[in-house]
Amino acid sequence: MNQKKKYFLLYLKTGGGHLAPAKSIANTLTHNYGDEIDPILIDGFKKTNKIVKWLIEDGYRILQAKARWLYQTLYLVYKSSVIGKMNSNTISFFVKPYLRELFRETKPDKVIIFHFFLIQPLIEVLEELNIEAPVITVVTDPYTAHPLWFLRKDQNFIVFSERLINWCVNKGITRDKLHLFPFILNEKFSNPLKSNEIAPLKKKLGFDLNKNIILILGGGDGIPKGLKILKILSSKLDEVEIAIICGRNKSLNKKATRLKEKNNLGNLKIYGYVDLIYDLINLSDIVITKCGASTFMEILMCKKIPVITNYIWEQEKGNMEYLVEKRMGIYEPDIKKLPKLIAGILWNKDTYNSYIENINGEYLQNGFLAVSKFIKGFTN
Numbered sequence: 456m457n458q459k460k461k462y463f464l465l466y467l468k469t470g471g472g473h474l475a476p477a478k479s480i481a482n483t484l485t486h487n488y489g490d491e492i493d494p495i496l497i498d499g500f501k502k503t504n505k506i507v508k509w510l511i512e513d514g515y516r517i518l519q520a521k522a523r524w525l526y527q528t529l530y531l532v533y534k535s536s537v538i539g540k541m542n543s544n545t546i547s548f549f550v551k552p553y554l555r556e557l558f559r560e561t562k563p564d565k566v567i568i569f570h571f572f573l574i575q576p577l578i579e580v581l582e583e584l585n586i587e588a589p590v591i592t593v594v595t596d597p598y599t600a601h602p603l604w605f606l607r608k609d610q611n612f613i614v615f616s617e618r619l620i621n622w623c624v625n626k627g628i629t630r631d632k633l634h635l636f637p638f639i640l641n642e643k644f645s646n647p648l649k650s651n652e653i654a655p656l657k658k659k660l661g662f663d664l665n666k667n668i669i670l671i672l673g674g675g676d677g678i679p680k681g682l683k684i685l686k687i688l689s690s691k692l693d694e695v696e697i698a699i700i701c702g703r704n705k706s707l708n709k710k711a712t713r714l715k716e717k718n719n720l721g722n723l724k725i726y727g728y729v730d731l732i733y734d735l736i737n738l739s740d741i742v743i744t745k746c747g748a749s750t751f752m753e754i755l756m757c758k759k760i761p762v763i764t765n766y767i768w769e770q771e772k773g774n775m776e777y778l779v780e781k782r783m784g785i786y787e788p789d790i791k792k793l794p795k796l797i798a799g800i801l802w803n804k805d806t807y808n809s810y811i812e813n814i815n816g817e818y819l820q821n822g823f824l825a826v827s828k829f830i831k832g833f834t835n
Contacts, residue, residue, distance in 0.1 A: 459493040460564035462830070465577060467499050467570040469511060472595050475749050476639035477569045480593075483642065483827040492831065495563075499573045502553040511546070511572070543606060547576040554580045567830060568592045571603040578607065589835045593826075594619065597638055597748050598773025608632075611833070613826060615639075618773065634829065637822035640749065641733075644756040645821040648737040657738055660731075661724070662696050667801050670739035671699040672732070672754075678745055679765055681707045682714070683790050688743075689720050691794035695801070698724045698735055733757075740807075741797055746771040746786075751778065755819055760784060760800065760810045762793070782813045 462484060466477040481494040500508045550573065558580055566581070566588050568574055574592060581588060590610065594600050597615035600622075604612070608628045614620055615638045623633055648656065657664050669692070671684055678684065685699055697720075701708040711725045726735070736742060736757045744750055746766035751774055754761045761784035766775045778784035787796055800807050 459491060461561060462492055462494045463497055463563040463566045464494055465497050465499050465566065465568050465570070465573045467511065467572060469570065472747055472749050473569045475641065476593060476595055477567075479639050479641050479823045480567065480827055480830065483823050484831070487824075487827060488831055495561075497557065499550050499554070499570065499576075502556075503549050507546075507549045540606060543572065543575045543603060546572045547579065550576040551580055555583065558584055558586060562586055563588045565830070565833070566590045569595060571601060571606075574604075574607060574610070587835075589833055591830060591833055593639070595748065596770060596773075597752075598777055599769055599771070601770065602626075611835070613829070615822070616773075616777075618777075636826050636829070637820040638748065638752045639822045639826055640752055640756060642821070642823055643733050644753050645823075647757045648734075653738060656734060660734070660738070662698075662738065663722070666694065666696045666722070667740045668696045668698060668738050669797060670735050670742045671697070672736070672742055672744045672750065673700065673702060673704075678743070680790060682710050684743060684764065684793065685711055685714060685723075687790055688794060688797075689714070689718065689723060692797065693722065696722050696724070698726065698739070700726045700729065700732070700735065702728050740801060743793070746774040746778075748774055751784070752819070755783060755814055755817070756821060758811060758814055760807070760814075762787060762797065764788060764790060764793070781817060783810060783817065 464477045464481050466473045468474060477496055481496050484492050484494040500511070554576055563586070566577060568577060568590065578590065581590070591613060592604065592610050593613045594604050594615070596604070598618050600619055605623065605626060605628060609632070611632050611634065612623070613634050613636055614623070615636060617635065620630070620633050620635060624630055654664055662668060669688060671678060671681060673679070673681060681699060681701065681704070685697070688697055699711055701711060708725060708727050714720065715723045715725065732753070736754055736759055739759055741760050741762055742754045743762045743764060744754065746763045751761050751763070761778060763775055763778065763784060763786045765788055766772060775786050779786050785796065787793060800810070
């Protein structure tokens with residue numbers, strides 16, 4: 456019996472946008488090629504210095520939630536190639552010992568990278584140990600990717616838009632190194648719920664079958680200004696059902712619960728960190744969200760209208776521009792305007808249908824199968 460090939464999928468937990476596609480590809484490789492391939496998910500910070508790990512992982516989330524201006528400033532600073540290389544060298548110093556230990560113990564047949572901080576230490580470890588495994592870098596930012604992804608231009612990249620390909624070519628990366636695919640999502644988002652499946656699920660989750668549903672959805676830490684959004688929607692749109700996913704944001708959860716109890720909001724449902732994202736998106740008519748790549752693509756794949764209240768400059772700017780230019784969603788940072796905006800969509804069938812038609816007209820696909828097949832057949 457032939458031994459299974461070891462595929463290492465390297466990620467970091469800096470937001471869900473890196474781990475989610477890595478999990479999707481690992482699951483697909485196991486399901487379709489499990490008799491040949493053993494995909495192994497590897498957290499690059501598993502044995503890294505705790506302070507460094509906290510600064511990168513928790514610092515990322517804290518700055519996004521509490522000091523976005525500082526996060527955006529750092530993002531801009533790290534775009535400098537000199538500073539970017541210094542930062543990459545520092546991270547590499549702390550990550551390499553674990554990767555070296557891991558790769559000595561088990562030599563991979565192929566390596567797939569899902570975070571730019573892991574590119575340099577991974578390549579250096581492969582060279583030190585004389586391991587000639589093919590390496591593929593999955594650029595998880597679909598439209599405006601950070602330059603740290605491309606410090607080494609001789610890599611093979613999986614990318615998710617022609618816009619990013621053109622940017623890369625202009626930066627000196629040859630076209631043959633850029634492999635274009637649809638964005639990677641969990642497999643279930645390839646199959647939105649059918650209309651006859653909506654009512655039973657609404658009933659199961661306790662929603663009014665005759666009311667529209669607005670979902671307020673952020674990432675694992677909830678949506679910025681979530682309480683303000685909730686307050687103004689609940690005060691102006693009492694004829695709809697409202698659901699908010701607070702994620703790990705316990706403070707938002709408690710404040711939302713107090714608001715519900717104080718104002719007797721029977722039309723409000725509050726969720727913490729739950730595995731109901733697919734269900735709740737499918738039940739909703741409009742999803743108020745930020746502009747993370749995985750989140751807005753999940754919404755579009757479910758044929759729902761995203762209303763973006765904020766995005767991270769410059770990282771998510773391309774996501775927002777794509778939605779707005781294609782008229783598949785709306786960007787409105789002024790929270791006070793949300794009730795009138797949403798009412799204008801929900802109560803005007805022509806307006807609502809125009810957004811849905813534009814979403815359908817993009818013929819969006821889930822790239823998990825095509826990317827997995829490419830990775831299996833890829834050689835340097």
